[in-house]
Amino acid sequence: MTTNTPPSIHSLDTPALLVDITKVQRNATTMIQRCQQMGVSLRPHMKTHKTIEAGEIMTNGTKRHIVVSTLAEAEFYANHGFDDVLFAQPLTQDKVQRCAQLVAQLEEFHVMIDSSSGLDAISSRPLSRKQWSVFLKVDCGYGRAGVSHDSADGVELVKSLVSTPGVKFAGLYAHCGNSYNSDSPEDVKAVGHRTAQNILAFAERLKQEGVESPTVSIGSTPTCSQPADSMGQLTEIHPGNYIFYDVQQSLLGSCKLEDIAGRVMTRVIGHYPQNGHLLVDCGWTALSLHSLGQLPTGFGIIDGHPELKLSSMTQEVGKVHAVEGTLDFDKYPIGTVLKILPYHACATACMHPKYYVHSGENIVAVWKPCRGW
Amino acid sequence: MTTNTPPSIHSLDTPALLVDITKVQRNATTMIQRCQQMGVSLRPHMKTHKTIEAGEIMTNGTKRHIVVSTLAEAEFYANHGFDDVLFAQPLTQDKVQRCAQLVAQLEEFHVMIDSSSGLDAISSRPLSRKQWSVFLKVDCGYGRAGVSHDSADGVELVKSLVSTPGVKFAGLYAHCGNSYNSDSPEDVKAVGHRTAQNILAFAERLKQEGVESPTVSIGSTPTCSQPADSMGQLTEIHPGNYIFYDVQQSLLGSCKLEDIAGRVMTRVIGHYPQNGHLLVDCGWTALSLHSLGQLPTGFGIIDGHPELKLSSMTQEVGKVHAVEGTLDFDKYPIGTVLKILPYHACATACMHPKYYVHSGENIVAVWKPCRGW
Known part of the structure; x- marks a missing residue:
């Protein structure tokens, strides 16, 4: 039966760009209907x-x-x-x-x-x-x-x-x-x-x-x-x-956070209590430097974790601190999956040779974007 | 005889990442020799x-x-x-x-x-x-x-x-x-x-x-x-x-500007005297946002043009202003080729699916990097 089971997003190597097909379709439909209403x-x-x-x-x-x-x-x-x-x-x-x-x-x-x-x-x-x-x-x-x-x-x-x-x-x-x-x-x-x-x-x-x-x-x-x-x-x-939306658009009132269709899935790969940070396998090659880290939560929003801040990134890794106080490392064991809502979806999508399209936890397609000029 | 003539960098569509093979080889040799000397x-x-x-x-x-x-x-x-x-x-x-x-x-x-x-x-x-x-x-x-x-x-x-x-x-x-x-x-x-x-x-x-x-x-x-x-x-x-070097490395004393092997070739695509800027077909998809625009010349250095500043970029275009005073648009007709020394070569190279390797004005190879994770 395994061959008939769609792969889960949790089987993905990280970092990976996840695209929620339900939200993509909803965002598209909303804009199509808005245009029809506006004529x-x-x-x-x-x-x-x-x-x-x-x-x-x-x-x-x-x-x-x-x-x-x-x-x-x-x-x-x-x-x-x-x-x-x-x-x-x-x-x-x-x-x-x-x-x-x-x-x-x-x-x-x-x-x-x-x-x-x-x-x-x-x-x-x-x-x-x-x-x-x-x-x-x-x-x-x-x-x-x-x-x-x-x-x-x-x-x-x-x-x-x-x-x-x-x-x-x-x-x-x-x-x-x-x-x-x-x-x-x-x-x-x-x-x-x-x-x-x-x-x-x-x-x-x-x-x-x-x-x-x-x-x-x-x-x-x-x-x-x-x-x-x-x-x-x-x-x-x-x-x-609008097809993906992002944190920037939510701040402008274009969408709600729950309309954001794209997120970067990453895993915790290190604990450094002496420095107060954990390391994730998402650097600027996966998220881009957009927002310049100036959100209260740093370079993006870690979905479901308002207490975490993506403080900085180098090429392939990022540092995550507590927004306030001391990080409780026990809550985020090495291997923990985190999903980052990008500040600028155009910039984040641009960094990925493949998008993993999912419905719930199931991967339903892999999209390959055009690159170059 | 045309088939025997190597293509010129000037035949390239822009933006394009140029890699100077002579500088690459020189940078590599210098580091190899340094290691031999250091043992x-x-x-x-x-x-x-x-x-x-x-x-x-x-x-x-x-x-x-x-x-x-x-x-x-x-x-x-x-x-x-x-x-x-x-x-x-x-x-x-x-x-x-x-x-x-x-x-x-x-x-x-x-x-x-x-x-x-x-x-x-x-x-x-x-x-x-x-x-x-x-x-x-x-x-x-x-x-x-x-x-x-x-x-x-x-x-x-x-x-x-x-x-x-x-x-x-x-x-x-x-x-x-x-x-x-x-x-x-x-x-x-x-x-x-x-x-x-x-x-x-x-x-x-x-x-x-x-x-x-x-x-x-x-x-x-x-x-x-x-x-x-x-x-x-x-x-x-x-x-x-060190294989490419970049503006950041030159500021740290790692190299001279003339050692920088990679640059983004772009063309002037618009004149907007009312706003004091010209437009080039290099946005952050081609250069990255690294340096955050904080160089005296903005996001990079425009080779041979210390009077120009790459002030800002959106996805596929960049605005160039005069570093001081008024821009003399006559000096940069639409179509003018400019070459931008990147602030961070790792980040700029990461944006390109192909590198155009040249010796002088001749393209001698096209390198295709690995992408993804």
Whole structure:
């Protein structure tokens, strides 16, 4: 009968990234239903997990209408039956050839520009049977990339774009990364509202110039988890992290701790009472250094153990202290399994060549993410 | 003739990890010669690069006598003809079975313990034709793992070890990670000296109990790059990072900036004069967050551009500002190639599924590291 028994998570070598399939599906369903209620399309971002399987769940099985952050991801999804893929990085000359191949391969492959240099790069590589489908990246207050939503440059660039042979205008795209600096759910909603207002105003200015924007899209997991009413006027939103969520998102009000689908399983491998710490086999190769250790519990939250603090990590091990007072080592014998909720799921997932997908204690699948560029 | 022309690094998609083979070989040769002069064995650590090729170079082609930080590495090297492999993490019950397989596979495979729990784990899995070869991990002041060099526990543990059937005592092993907290080359030497003195004193106490320590080994790239004279009394040193070196090591005096063999090649993908920054296609997926951005030049050093600061990174992109004053965007057109010297080479290498090995501008090899656990 052993062959029919699914392996247990407790049989895993540590460290290991556990992904709770029930929570993944629930997080995906919640976002799909939210978009239906808001009357906007969902174009989920793949960057957090970079797996085919989570991509299928996020697209409700359609394998259509996704965003990716690297060309390696774009090719990975294209080669696994996904279509309508947007590569959401300002396109430069060096990446044009690989993009042209993706345009040829897929029904819909979209690129993004935010400068005349980007438009020049595309124009330099005319396509034989298709047009380039191009989003304009708009900066609505985040200050990382994109044309400023309130400058004349953006409108001029779209006008150049629509008048360039072989190029079609796909729409406007903004990332509200500034939502990560919010102090409260109200702040998050305010960022979502401002971003929506800014990009809608930009679309309106374009319209006055005679250019319709087929898509008006904004995204970030905080703003899409707690959407402002005005976001209902958009055509599309594109969050990504929500499929796993993490401690950072819980602090922003995007989710509860029990919605976090990914955790790093580790084991206690040493007791050092003279130094007040125990050692676990989870270093920054497994969790990443994100959060910089500044949570009250250090670099993450040890599930079910609010009394423990992951104080520091080196390459393959981490030190765990008591949050307060003296550590009771007898409670955590060598070999004890601990599960760490990551501060930043995108960063933690990025460290793992395999994700162990489980339902309860049973491993039901192993997902292998795309890596590289 | 094109087929005979090696590809240039400039043909690479970015981001990409470049590894300068000339510097790798020079760093390896310097450490080999230093050990010969000191009269100690070199047991190089593989954790920084985790590749077969650099392992061959570090072992001077012998493929013998190495340290690894994970069981995945141990198996990777064992399956590629390496032997005499030490798995340098306190061994626990869950990892015993894989270790037993490595003992069977190799002529010499060593494990490490620092508690009676570790010894129990080994004893619970007797080997049919071989003995377990066991190092004792000793804490000589670093405070991470190991038995305290000055407590009675360590001596008692070794006495238990030598009296356990099927187990042989391989020696003493200490990591002087505290050398990374040094302020000057003198400090580094002092840490090396203290660590050597502490572990030699421990070996002497063992001797008084009638137990010879076949190996007395300490390591860390700072202390092994600037060794104290007393380290010549050891039998072995085990540095690892020196094969690549990095900005952190240059600040500790372990190397000069020109010895750094690894760098992340990236391209300028956007100009945002309104925010004073340009964007590069290197985020924390390519460089890691190590250094926490606290260098005068931010998260790394942009080779040949002391006027530039890598101020922040998100997943796939980084912002570059002027260190002082206003950025002259005309000097860095979109598409400009920049090369970033990493703060911590172990962490940066860990982010890359491939290393592009070059001699001058020519790519001469692609190395694929071991990943996972």
